[in-house]
Amino acid sequence: MVGTSRGGAVRVAAVVLAGAGLAAGVVPAANAQDTGAATAVSAVADQARRVDRAALDAGLRAVVASGGATAALGRVREDGRTLWKGAAGTADLTTGAPAAARDRFRIGSATKTFVATVVLQLVAEHRIGLDDPVETHLPGVVRGGAGISVRQLLNHTSGLYNYTSDPAFAYADDASFQTWLSTDRWKSRTLAELVAVAEGHPVYFPPGQDWHYSNTDYILLGMLIGKTTGRSWQQEVERRIIRPLGLSETTMPENDPTVPGDHTRAYVSLPSGPVDITLFNPTIAGPAGAGISTTADLAAFMSALLGGRLLGPAELAEMKRTTGLGRGADYGLGLERTPTPCGDFWGHRGDSLGYSSIMLGDDTGRRQVVLSRNPYDPAGLPAAEAAFTSLVTAAACAGRTA
Template sequence: MALATATVVAVVAPVAGAADVPRGAVTVAAGVPTDRVALDRALHDVVEAGGASAVLGRVVQDGRTVWQGAAGQSDLDTGAPVRADGRFRIGSTTKTFVSTVVLQLVAEQKVKLDDPIERHLPGTVPNGANITVRQILNHTSGLYSFTSDPELGLSSPEALRAWAESDRATTYRPQDLLAMAFRHEPLFAPGTDWSYSNTNYIVAGQLVEKVTGRSWAKEVERRIIQPLGLHNTSMPSTSMAIPGPHAKGYLKFGDTRIDVTRLNPSMAGSAGAGISTTADLTRFNAALLGGRLLRPAELAEMKTPSPQALAHGVGYGLGLWRTVLPCGEFWGHDGAIPGYATMLMGDVTGRRQISYSGNPFNSSAETGRTAEALTATMACGPIAPSTPSTKLG
């Protein structure tokens, strides 16, 4: 489901609604060159646009943080400022971790991209004999997204409010999420079109579990988190807490504000349950794009958008977006889950990495404009482009 801010395609979108966000102090790392004041300003603009209570970001060049900053408040009741090193829910950015594990299994010859999913998960996916692993990873399977099903409580502002008030502790098994999706007809025949579906990555998580004998989260930890030293990254199953320092996430319905920081991440599972920091995310993406996690062959597959996606003007490969900005081509993923939205991108060399996280109330046009400007300013330097960034092939 799309989140209408910046270039986010997310697990779930924040509900729309006006919000008056108190202005918080903007913090920036010591020693930042004065031309980075534009980055400082871009963060603050997102908060001032009224669509987010807080936002934090980081720019890394050649393995060194050249700028980090934060704007807004981590707690709207106490007025505490947000910390630039805080943790946050990463939503669909989790998909890149999961896809990386699947592609490592491809390199180990335990899975083939053009295997039918039925070969590995017999009886799990309707028409699984005609849906390949590749089509699962690049969203050309045609599977309906479970996040659009009314049962999950995210399909309308009214349902989302009911979820926020009473259903945030509900535990969902992967089978429950798949059942929500499979009660709907496919959107199209496999391989004939493109549509972003969170169901695909629940299937991908189940694939990892079946092939390895361990949960997708354990495999992400074993293959990525531990080797890279991502000490502030986790893939929780049902724990509702965000460990360590973090900004609270909120939804707003008219004049009513609801704190949704604590939620059961099983609602997103392998499609979006992750927690991380900007430091960990940029380290991960640099390692991925720099060839430390995948062989050249699998990385090339990951960075090849499907023709079906390109027909929609979307540069989506296997768990990676291609975003074309005035300063070049960037690869990464974005994501959202109620109260949190994330962006992660790196240039084609892996040398320049950017990541930011916000705590959005709504998806207004002004919030989208300022998020676009923030993305461009972080990726391309202190001057934002005159035209918005797009995910193009």
């Protein structure tokens, strides 16, 4: 969504890396036999004993040690049980309150996986076709829509310009940054307005010919959900995913600039000291990155998704069908493959203004890893990123044989 850096001037760039019943889209999980359940519980308990929690805690501390992050959170979950959870750093620099594993944070582009799941549920209900032209469902909304498929929006092969790359979303000097702080951060934007920004630029390539991450794709998918269901994308994520799974700490805000409940706060480092940038109008991101959640809720979501409780086998297979194109070779339909020494994991990174996170689940749907950090001092960012990357692997493989 929006990132910050410090040099001769302040720069803030928007990069939002960045009719059915309530549970209609949920595929019931098979009931395990009592003996099988007991065996699974025993196996997880054994795995938990093998997890080096001290090493994972140290990994979180390494993320914040350089000053490149003010806080870091983490969780490893397997077969419905938490093997490890932790927190490091400070949630609020003003009060000095320490970060806690339960804290909420902005999830940025991890929102896209929720949106993609709703779209694939609509595909399963035969209300949308993956290879339908966008023009069929959103006539006249986007230039060239007759040649762009729903699938190409989901996997970023549409070629559409990424609206957050527009100069209107970049604040390249101190004066414009102050304008963002006092005015622009509170602006409300419609989905149509964000698409119009993208329409002011040429496409990157003809649809399907290459891969380019574009938040515009998911703005259109949010519009598609609204047109198909008669409800907003937020309402559909709520009724199809959040409520059925009991994700009580996950929200998909419309205009509310706050992060509810206990949460880590976001800051930008200036010569004069930290400036709190936690609050802003989330319509800048919408279905491309407006979500808020916790490590526990994201782990539960990934478990349900990859475990087959939200999508049928055919739709889940489509979600994992990667493009094989360029930098998006491992990108599927709102889901990205992440190879680790312990096998492939699937999930999504999420970057928002002052937040960076990743949610992952293994191919079996048994293990989930969720990590979050609050980037801060640019001088320490490389070290924080390296520590965060190392922690992803350590958490994925914790208690397992690589």
